[in-house]
Amino acid sequence: MNRYRALVDQGLKELDWSTAQPAGLYAPMDYFMGLGGKRLRPALCLMACEMAGGEAESALPQALALEVFHNFTLLHDDVMDESPLRRGQPTVHLRYGLNAAILSGDALLIEAYRLMVQAKPELMPDLVKEFNRVALQVCQGQQMDMDFQNREEVSLSEYREMIGLKTAVLLGSSLKIGAMMGGASATDAQAMFRVGYLTGLAFQVQDDWLDVYGDPKRFGKQIAGDIKACKHNFLRVTAMQEATHEQMKHLISTFARLRTYLDQEKDEGDVQALEAQRQEWVDDTTGCYNEIGLKQKVQQYKAGLIQDARYALSRTGLNDAPLASDLMDYAEYLANRLE
């Protein structure tokens, strides 16, 4: 993956918006793209291109398009979620203001399209069609995610649909678009979508797992952030599905209390006592998760997804490529990463 990563970093460097005018538009784009990240989507795209028999370099514009698009979604999501930090640095709306965040995000989306269509004319219709579909689905996923925040309960299948749209389709498309650029057949490209989609689900499930069971030093986020924010993540929807009647009552009442805390006006004086109270509710919830045995259930769920991904890959003509086992190693890594 390091080789792909180096290609991507080089390509991103060449985009260079640091001196483009008007600076009010381009400086936030440059800042945000420069915050780094795993560059997971473009790396997958380049790898899939090679697996299909192409040169990795030939899919570089599309790989960059996927990364720029991903950053567009993060930039606007940060506004919608009122996030103060992204990768440990101030988010664009805090650093440059709301208007810059909206407009620079828009420009990133347009840049993503510009990059995506840098391909042979005969590939362009399929590339644009694929990219349009995925881009709209990611918006649908973000809307579902926001809708869930006002819901009392979310089922596992609803949750899976949401993360499918918000996260997994873009990983699926990264592999599919790479495969298309490398000359894969439509059937193989679609199978690669499925490999990426299933891996993307596992990736998000692991993200949710790390929220409670991760090492904050390695994961880089505060522990139990989703519990504190009353988010219906994978742990919560699975816990609700697996809980006994008693456990369920307990989870629901604790969730309600945490939500009250969120909505509460907090005086300077009370804040420490309230904070201690909240920590108790968080510990309660985590204790309940432990009792239910979520660790093991998450492990099983991810293993099932990766197994399905492996099967999807085995059905393609790309399975014999020497890179196929590298891809599945990487999928395993993503599903089990600790950071």
Added chain:
Amino acid sequence: MNRYRALVDQGLKELDWSTAQPAGLYAPMDYFMGLGGKRLRPALCLMACEMAGGEAESALPQALALEVFHNFTLLHDDVMDESPLRRGQPTVHLRYGLNAAILSGDALLIEAYRLMVQAKPELMPDLVKEFNRVALQVCQGQQMDMDFQNREEVSLSEYREMIGLKTAVLLGSSLKIGAMMGGASATDAQAMFRVGYLTGLAFQVQDDWLDVYGDPKRFGKQIAGDIKACKHNFLRVTAMQEATHEQMKHLISTFARLRTYLDQEKDEGDVQALEAQRQEWVDDTTGCYNEIGLKQKVQQYKAGLIQDARYALSRTGLNDAPLASDLMDYAEYLANRLE
């Protein structure tokens, strides 16, 4: 134009986002597109297609793309400008909230791309390239517009560049894309861009003129809104260019006072007196515009633009089309419209 307008209205009706899910994403899109408007850009696109020898219907997806894109820019601009009303109705961020306004705007932009590429594969590369360029330029124009609001002075050429990007390129592209869809040569399509670009400048200049000299009942906006908001519009930048030394000093000091008013905290008690004071400054400014003879200067400037547009059209192979004079009549109408 009524025939094109009917085609566009029918096409927009068929997009029908009223029942699409998730409703949190699609209802604001449906609401905003339903607020109406002149449908100017799609009508120009269809007309240009016919002028180039195509069937108007064949450019309908591109015409709709231009209208959907235009609405995307309006929706996000309303957030950035904190506008409460759009066509007399609540803006999306006031009616559905900030998050809906951001995300529904994003989805409109993606939908615009989806519609734009509904064309024969051989046309797609040029269509996408053209649309990407224009979309990015409109963002640049919006950024310049926002930058100008913090500036003491803006020159006429800077102002022309800004409205060129923010408004005129999209009108230019509407004609160009229509012409491309109708089978025009690259040279003719580019000349059509110029016709639309110059018409777009005149359109915006007239908009600025109506801010002071329009009939509020017909124009539908409050009179002198740009003066009150301390916007550097065409009237102001031209006045500053044409003013005597005395007039210039007067314009600058009144502008500074109006800006102070904008930034001021206003008590309930003072508001009427402050309002009366402000009206005096507005009247002062308008009086100064009258003295300078802006009405006539605006008339000359627009006439020059329309003459240039007419010349650009005369140089194309599309000049003999029976529709060419209809187009220029429409351009004249846009440059002199009272509503």
